Amino acid sequence: MSARTFVKTNPFAFPDRSGFRLGLLLVGLLLNTSFVTGQERSPLNEDGKMIDFERDIRPIFMARCYACHNEDDAKADFRIDDPDTVLGYIEPEDAEASTMFYDYMLSEDPDMMMPPPSKGGPLTPAELAMVRVWINEGADWPEGVTLSLQPEASDTEVIAESIPADAGPRSLFDRVWSFQGFLHPATVHFPVALFLVGGFFVVLSWKWPALGTQIPLACLLIGALTAVASTAMGWSFAVEEGYGSWTKVDFDNEVFWHRWSGVIVTVLSVVFALIALRSIRHQDSSGKVWKGGLLVLALLVGLVGHQGGELSYGADFYPKAFRILFGTEGEVADASAELPVEGEADDVAADDADSTES
Template identity: 60%
Template sequence: MKRVHENLVKKSPIALSLTWFGLILCSALLLGSTIASAEETEPEMPFALDDDGRLVRFDRDVAPILRTRCLECHNEEDARGDFRVDDRDTLLGYVEPDDAESSTLFADYLTIDDEDMLMPPRTHGGPLSASELSIIRVWINEGAGWPEDVQLVSAGAEDKLAVAVAPPTTLLGRVWAAQGFLHPATVHFPVALLLLGAAFVVLGWKWPAVGTQIPLACLLIGAVTAIASTAMGFSFAVERGYGSWDRFDAAIMEKEVFWHRWSGVVVSVLAAVFAIIALVSLRTKNARMTTVWKAGLLVCAAIVGLVGHQGGEMSYGEDFYPKMFRTLLGTPETNADAVTVSAASVVQKSERNLE
């Protein structure tokens, strides 16, 4: 044991960094697989029915689909094919209540194989996604209720941000689109690594032996994974309906996804810069540069913490993290804690169970 200890002590800083790099990488992969396996099993959750016992509500579930996917071409001013989705009587004339498969709207337009009849057409982002079709199917099978006091109005600036994008046709485009689906799996790595590295920088003030090699390894891996996760996020945002990434108009700058996206870019750039400084300081043994990259790691950890917090609220709701503290402190729950599941998630879950 003494000889092994002496060999470790004699290792160069680069060798020690690679050793810590391997250990942390293995730990991160193990953590990622644990998170993935935990997310595969969904707990049974109650869902809210309306006063008539229906799962799908027109105003909450169906109207947003019609507004963002159909209304642009089938409205009062531009009723293509002499068909309007904002006119209650017109739309319901294409529906057979309680029987989606016999409804002209569902069978002859939304799910038909004929490209000339498919709505919305592929040139306008069609067809509808599986979850959107599931919502409309359930809505029709539950009677196709459209309250007379509910009107389908033209989408405002907020709704128009959710632009349907036609599927990519080139190989490069398909690769770019496909890698975006890895964003939810990879986004945990830079968050965990940069925060872990910053924690060891702080611990290094008390115990210098742990204040350099571990933070350095965390910074190097964190920078690489931050860049990869950010690139995947840009692609995934388009898939999730947030539109193109290169818009800077006032409307999209008010959207939370805009700031989430570009704060991720800031983290990636800063992490890469400080990682380069760290490697140079390791080679030149420059104490001032070492101080710079450690301070930079603390800054990156603070920003990535905010980015991760924002991403969590975008995925699970603004009350998600406050509820964590209420749970920890044992404070009474509010009405916001009532668990409701959207029709899309319930239908998707039932479809997965049937597969």
């Protein structure tokens, strides 16, 4: 086949040398343009890091952590919107040594996993990878970058968007069990009030014996039933809110002591209720036992209820109320503002010493 014949039959062949050179020039221009574009685009940000906190990490913290660990509702006293708190659980440049990542985000224990399974946990592999790289690159949290909900968004919407699509539907029993748990904040007031009122009438019976049987007995029996119900609801509610199941043992956790002290009160109330029924039936001397037990229950349920209030509203809830009553709230705030934070006292003393030497 001649060269002329090849050119006619091959659409990619150039008819002469000038056309061939023109083709080479166009290919060179295209390659040069692609090379320049590749140089301008980079996987690293201006600080030379792959992960940008505001672009990559902030959305994860907002969607997966913020609803349960914010300023108004900081479960386990952990706030994801406070850089100092978060960085206190992180070892920059070492994700495996970082408590927040290794002990919680990577945990296979449903009581330790964050976010918990009931909140859509664990994080997806992509989210875990970004958090890991962010920590290994130094866990940089730029100053001025904050976590907060948009005005039109709600905690429920944020959590709903964060739950993986393949989480799967719950069984009917699981749904009913979780539903009744949300009644705990309302139901728990019944045994608290009933045991306190029953104990009060036991004390009144020391002066007026006629008040020492029917009312305290009714309060004890109804209080025991509602204590059983509210305790069961409390266990469900704790799991649903991410506090862990009954198998979670943490002696430093206030929720652990609250749930087990509630169980103790419930068991004692059932025991004293049975003693009271036996006493009424047989008219024996065990009446003093259940009445004394009711006084003990009134004391214990008051302590457990107070602890539950602190978990819900903070330890400063009642002290703040009294400061408002006596008009001393501003004075306490000013005094606390003047006190150095723990660990800063030595720094202040050192600075004073340096200035003195100067």
